[in-house]
Amino acid sequence: MTYMIHGATGAQGAPVVAALIAAGKPVTALTSKAGAVVDGARVLTVDYSSTADLADAYRGAEGVFVHLPVAPEEDRLAFARNVVAAIREARPARVVFSTSGGLIGTDGDSGQDTPAANAVSVLAAGLADSGVSHAVIEPRFYLENLLLPNVIAGVREEGVLRYSLPSGFRASWASHLDIADIATVMFDRTDVTGVVSVGQYPAVSGEDLAEAFSARLGRPVAYEATDPHAFFAPLAPMMGEQAATDIADMYQALSTQPDHSITAERSAQKRLGLTPRTPSQWLADIDL
Structure with missing residues (x-):
């Protein structure tokens, strides 16, 4: 059994691949880039446009890390529906979904698949309704x-x-490195479900x-x-x-809001005992 990581050659997925490999986990790098090579991982060319291809990739997986790519919202909605359908069909052991800065129900919707719903809420609601073990990582801004x-x-x-x-x-900034650390823990922490907000607090x-x-x-x-x-x-x-x-x-x-801060109660600090890097720590880690 392996861990399927979407966007494995990109800014969000690559750190998750590296963190899992460092933890001794078997990894399959999912990427839309044909011919891509990822050190230490099997590579599978898959994108979000085919439910059948996604289901084939997810079937038998120990874990799946999902995030939606930057694209027009209409496309993101289609991708979210495809991922949900594939998860319902393939039923991997665990799914970790990063909202990539999107918020659950930010448009005031319930997350149901309606014309007013946003892609992040549709995917989160679909996971909640799938019966598959899952958790949602909810960052604000990326350092x-x-x-x-x-x-x-x-x-x-x-x-x-x-x-x-x-x-x-004031905003709760986090690094892609923090998301990778938290995703790695959340694959094992099947007792943690629902939304875990990630970022600086205060x-x-x-x-x-x-x-x-x-x-x-x-x-x-x-x-x-x-x-x-x-x-x-x-x-x-x-x-x-x-x-x-x-x-x-x-x-x-x-910019019209008072701030863009996570809340203490559903923070990674509270729910997982993990504190994201400060901006100074992040700058040192990337050796700027």
Whole structure:
């Protein structure tokens, strides 16, 4: 029996593959990239567009790590439905789903498969209704976003950390490395079900992030808030116009909220006894 990891060659899946291999687990890397090679893992070319292919991959698996790719929401909804159908058919031993920053029921829906439902809620509700052992990892923002070319260049060349959140706005940031650590534990902790929120608690501001960069680089770094649509426009060729617009709209809406913090009760700190890396620890771990 093996662990099936979606996006195994990407930013989210690759750390999960590495963490499981380090723990001595057998891993099958699921990727849409034909001919991909992943050290220490069997590679299977599968994407989210075929329920039959997904079911074939999941059948007999010890665990499945799922996250939805960056894509227009209509496509993500189709992917979510396909994953749920495949899980119901194949019935792997355990599923761990990362919302990749999406929130369960963020549109006020119940998570049921209705036109108003978002893909994250549809997948989470489908897992809950599947009868398969599962848990949901719910991060807020990824620290790796700060390594985007239009962000890290400003830090290195100008001493300015630019990001699309207001000054003073506090959020629960986490690293892909944290998600990998938590996913590895959650595959074994079958007693943990439902949603586990992952990120800094108390939440931190852009100014706090800039301070961590300052300490790491040994020179001043200031925080500067930018307009979300201006921030994500240069990334449209990489993620697609519609996806870039959707993400910018999400950030715009979040900026009207008091913060974007996890709650203590369903945090990884409370539910698993695991504390995510601080921004300073993360910078040291990636050896920036």
